[in-house]
Amino acid sequence: AQKVTQAQTEISVVEKEDVTLDCVYETRDTTYYLFWYKQPPSGELVFLIRRNSFDEQNEISGRYSWNFQKSTSSFNFTITASQVVDSAVYFCALSVGGTSYGKLTFGQGTILTVHP
Amino acid sequence: DSGVTQTPKHLITATGQRVTLRCSPRSGDLSVYWYQQSLDQGLQFLIQYYNGEERAKGNILERFSAQQFPDLHSELNLSSLELGDSALYFCASSVVGQEGSPLHFGNGTRLTVT
Numbered sequence: 001a002q003k004v005t006q007a008q009t010e011i012s013v014v015e016k017e018d019v020t021l022d023c024v025y026e027t028r029d030t031t032y033y034l035f036w037y038k039q040p041p042s043g044e045l046v047f048l049i050r051r052n053s054f055d056e057q058n059e060i061s062g063r064y065s066w067n068f069q070k071s072t073s074s075f076n077f078t079i080t081a082s083q084v085v086d087s088a089v090y091f092c093a094l095s096v097g098g099t100s101y102g103k104l105t106f107g108q109g110t111i112l113t114v115h116p
Numbered sequence: 117d118s119g120v121t122q123t124p125k126h127l128i129t130a131t132g133q134r135v136t137l138r139c140s141p142r143s144g145d146l147s148v149y150w151y152q153q154s155l156d157q158g159l160q161f162l163i164q165y166y167n168g169e170e171r172a173k174g175n176i177l178e179r180f181s182a183q184q185f186p187d188l189h190s191e192l193n194l195s196s197l198e199l200g201d202s203a204l205y206f207c208a209s210s211v212v213g214q215e216g217s218p219l220h221f222g223n224g225t226r227l228t229v230t
Contacts, residue, residue: 102147106160
């Protein structure tokens with residue numbers, strides 16, 4: 001069975017601070033996919049990034065960066081120079097390959113509040 | 117905008133009633149997924165359809181059922197509703213045949229059972 005743990009329930013920062021959201025996952029499958037989604041106050045789920053288990057390259061997209069480490073089963077997400085618009089709930093999710101692809105296991109989410 | 121359309125946005129109904137939630141996937145996506153988001157259970161996978169056929173099942177109650185039509189839109193039917201069914205129901209779609217392609221979610225239908 002798959003499991004995703006986001007230990008930080010809530011994080012509060014002041015604008016322009018850097019913030020890292022932690023995600024630890026568990027799976028016995030060798031092929032799997034990791035995702036981050038953002039849920040702003042309006043409620044929709046916005047896809048941010050996908051990473052497969054064979055690609056440990058870190059990724060940067062603007063102020064967002066992701067650090068994938070198989071050795072520690074972690075897929076952490078960093079927002080640099082946070083802005084008020086980054087306030088949202090962030091979900092880490094895991095999917096294994098094959099016919100179970102699409103059956104995402106989500107973490108409980110981290111509520112990020114960025115204060116002006 | 118993800119391209120996935122869900123209707124209605126909000127639904128308020130009474131216990132014991134039956135409702136239908138509708139989802140239109142992104143153009144070209146053959147696979148549709150339904151998820152439930154509740155305060156106590158978080159985001160949970162319910163069911164997946166691919167090109168009209170059920171492909172995978174999650175923690176979906178027997179009172180719930182879904183189908184995907186030839187035009188690829190999908191409906192989630194919830195019957196004998198209970199207070200605990202109040203939740204945000206998401207539909208998502210993805211490109212099949214490209215494992216690893218992300219799921220794109222609609223804006224959700226917020227169901228309130230009174």
